[in-house]
Amino acid sequence: xxxxxxxxxxxxxxxxxxxxxxxxxxxxxxxxxxxxxxxxxxxxxxxxxxxxxxxxxxxxxxxxxxxxxxxxxxxxxxxxxxxxxxxxxxxxxxxxxxxxxxxxxxxxxxxxxxxxxxxxxxxxxxxxxxxxxxxxxxxxxxxxxxxxxxxxxxxxxxxxxxxxxxxxxxxxxxxxxxxxxxxxxxxxxxxxxxxxxxxxxxxxxxxxxxxxxxxxxxxxxxxxxxxxxxxxxxxxxxxxxxxxxxxxxxxxxxxxxxxxxxxxxxxxxxxxxxxxxxxxxxxxxxxxxxxxxxxxxxxxxxxxxxxxxxxxxxxxxxxxxxx
Amino acid sequence: xxxxxxxxxxxxxxxxxxxxxxxxxxxxxxxxxxxxxxxxxxxxxxxxxxxxxxxxxxxxxxxxxxxxxxxxxxxxxxxxxxxxxxxxxxxxxxxxxxxxxxxxxxxxxxxxxxxxxxxxxxxxxxxxxxxxxxxxxxxxxxxxxxxxxxxxxxxxxxxxxxxxxxxxxxxxxxxxxxxxxxxxxxxxxxxxxxxxxxxxxxxxxxxxxxxxxxxxxxxxxxxxxxxxxxxxxxxxxxxxxxxxxxxxxxxxxxxxxxxxxxxxxxxxxxxxxxxxxxxx
Numbered sequence: 001x002x003x004x005x006x007x008x009x010x011x012x013x014x015x016x017x018x019x020x021x022x023x024x025x026x027x028x029x030x031x032x033x034x035x036x037x038x039x040x041x042x043x044x045x046x047x048x049x050x051x052x053x054x055x056x057x058x059x060x061x062x063x064x065x066x067x068x069x070x071x072x073x074x075x076x077x078x079x080x081x082x083x084x085x086x087x088x089x090x091x092x093x094x095x096x097x098x099x100x101x102x103x104x105x106x107x108x109x110x111x112x113x114x115x116x117x118x119x120x121x122x123x124x125x126x127x128x129x130x131x132x133x134x135x136x137x138x139x140x141x142x143x144x145x146x147x148x149x150x151x152x153x154x155x156x157x158x159x160x161x162x163x164x165x166x167x168x169x170x171x172x173x174x175x176x177x178x179x180x181x182x183x184x185x186x187x188x189x190x191x192x193x194x195x196x197x198x199x200x201x202x203x204x205x206x207x208x209x210x211x212x213x214x215x216x217x218x219x220x221x222x223x224x225x226x227x228x229x230x231x232x233x234x235x236x237x238x239x240x241x242x243x244x245x246x247x248x249x250x251x252x253x254x255x256x257x258x259x260x261x262x263x264x265x266x267x268x269x270x271x272x273x274x275x276x277x278x279x280x281x282x283x284x285x286x287x288x289x290x291x292x293x294x295x296x297x298x299x300x301x302x303x304x305x306x307x308x309x310x311x312x313x314x315x316x317x318x319x320x321x322x323x
Numbered sequence: 324x325x326x327x328x329x330x331x332x333x334x335x336x337x338x339x340x341x342x343x344x345x346x347x348x349x350x351x352x353x354x355x356x357x358x359x360x361x362x363x364x365x366x367x368x369x370x371x372x373x374x375x376x377x378x379x380x381x382x383x384x385x386x387x388x389x390x391x392x393x394x395x396x397x398x399x400x401x402x403x404x405x406x407x408x409x410x411x412x413x414x415x416x417x418x419x420x421x422x423x424x425x426x427x428x429x430x431x432x433x434x435x436x437x438x439x440x441x442x443x444x445x446x447x448x449x450x451x452x453x454x455x456x457x458x459x460x461x462x463x464x465x466x467x468x469x470x471x472x473x474x475x476x477x478x479x480x481x482x483x484x485x486x487x488x489x490x491x492x493x494x495x496x497x498x499x500x501x502x503x504x505x506x507x508x509x510x511x512x513x514x515x516x517x518x519x520x521x522x523x524x525x526x527x528x529x530x531x532x533x534x535x536x537x538x539x540x541x542x543x544x545x546x547x548x549x550x551x552x553x554x555x556x557x558x559x560x561x562x563x564x565x566x567x568x569x570x571x572x573x574x575x576x577x578x579x580x581x582x583x584x585x586x587x588x589x590x591x592x593x594x595x596x597x598x599x600x601x602x603x
Contacts, residue, residue, distance in 0.1 A: 034459070055459065060489070065448045065482035072452020075430070075438060076460065095442060096479075100449055104439035105431050 020045025127289025133261020342401025391446025535560025
């Protein structure tokens with residue numbers, strides 16, 4: 001299991017520092033790895049390296065074609081990694097990802113940067129709250145919401161050789177440091193960041209940091225909250241979700257995504273089928289994004305530690321009622 | 324082509340048309356118009372231009388065909404059946420439960436099919452990616468991509484074409500089936516596309532327009548594409564939708580029509596007569 005080093009501080013590495021390192025490394029190591037981008041190489045720090053390799057393919061502002069080209073390369077035996085902002089690498093090219101890649105069994109990895117509110121100053125047109133819902137509905141897909149810089153590094157490395165369509169959403173910017181650099185986070189395995197018995201918070205992506213802060217606040221109020229990193233939203237770690245739900249009897253999901261189709265949907269299915277306990281969610285309440293600093297947007301859409309604390313207490317109250 | 328070869332390729336085109344009828348008649352109806360319009364180019368591709376091995380459909384050294392107008396699977400299946408990729412009788416399983424011959428071409432189901440297509444436009448990018456991949460591998464294999472004229476209304480085609488030209492994919496040959504009709508009627512009524520030759524040239528393709536139902540003209544145009552260079556190739560094939568069967572040609576809305584026993588008997592008789600003449 002990965003070594004947890006969380007102390008509330010931000011990682012010196014931003015998301016783009018990870019991509020700028022891991023993509024060239026993978027390409028140097030494996031001649032089958034190809035990298036495609038749609039005019040956003042500069043944003044994830046790969047532009048300079050890309051100029052040195054004919055396996056780094058600038059596709060221009062044409063995401064549908066980029067995914068089709070990647071699928072064609074996969075048919076030729078290559079292992080494509082595609083990148084664009086999350087909105088463009090999901091909505092804008094979803095039919096191509098679904099058919100040319102998924103249905104046709106051309107395995108590709110798709111990176112979607114600027115997950116949810118991290119799109120910040122690019123605003124509502126650039127803010128994906130639905131990308132995980134789309135990719136979750138693609139048969140055989142893997143859907144990941146990266147929880148820190150180490151996680152980003154680890155999952156990109158694993159996805160390159162993993163079958164199916166893999167969608168990784170991440171922030172190009174700041175992450176709290178959760179895992180020791182170099183740790184591996186096996187896809188499909190949730191990670192227990194803090195054990196607990198009164199309520200379990202299943203979180204992904206940027207919400208892990210909020211969940212860990214919330215757990216601290218709750219502890220001050222005498223509530224023992226578990227925090228579990230569900231960076232793999234699909235396939236969800238059913239065993240971990242069911243076990244923690246049964247143990248705590250109260251579940252809160254926290255995600256930087258619409259409440260429909262993301263982690264809350266994935267966890268809810270497990271609860272219904274294996275451990276029906278009271279649950280609640282901290283997520284975007286079926287709204288479009290808007291412009292503003294990330295901190296403002298987190299507040300605006302109710303995605304903070306305070307919101308998690310409130311929902312935890314509300315769900316614990318319901319647990320007591322049902323007893 | 325020498326006269327003898329022309330006859331052989333024409334005979335193959337006729338056999339492909341017969342195969343199209345066998346497949347579609349067994350289901351009752353299907354995409355006959357656009358299948359017939361590409362029978363001649365398939366005959367030239369599989370009769371002389373492409374490298375392939377029916378006994379080893381995944382052979383590394385093969386050229387690849389992407390039928391981006393994937394609904395014309397019947398024409399490709401007929402070609403593959405005649406060439407021995409699978410038993411000819413299998414054509415009659417098309418679209419039936421569990422078949423290896425679905426309405427739209429599928430690389431995971433049919434021996435000899437190199438790419439899954441059907442959602443129009445998508446095959447163009449796939450073909451461009453395959454051509455790029457062949458070049459990365461240092462292979463001299465080529466990728467042929469058949470695109471419908473109606474299909475070219477999909478914006479993705481033009482994204483793929485600009486990509487192919489930008490990356491100088493001279494191992495890619497786009498074969499545009501300009502048969503002037505789409506599902507809802509004539510192209511010029513539904514969505515006029517202007518000059519395909521001008522468009523392809525403007526996008527940076529080495530482009531020619533030929534009679535796409537003339538095997539000699541197609542053979543010559545395809546020979547030109549062997550010379551490499553720094554541009555992808557486009558051949559605008561001026562064709563008739565339903566080509567080779569006068570009744571189908573004369574049916575204006577012939578995108579997908581029934582082929583009952585009566586039509587089947589009449590049309591196969593006509594084609595078999597032609598075939599006999601060509602093979603005599």
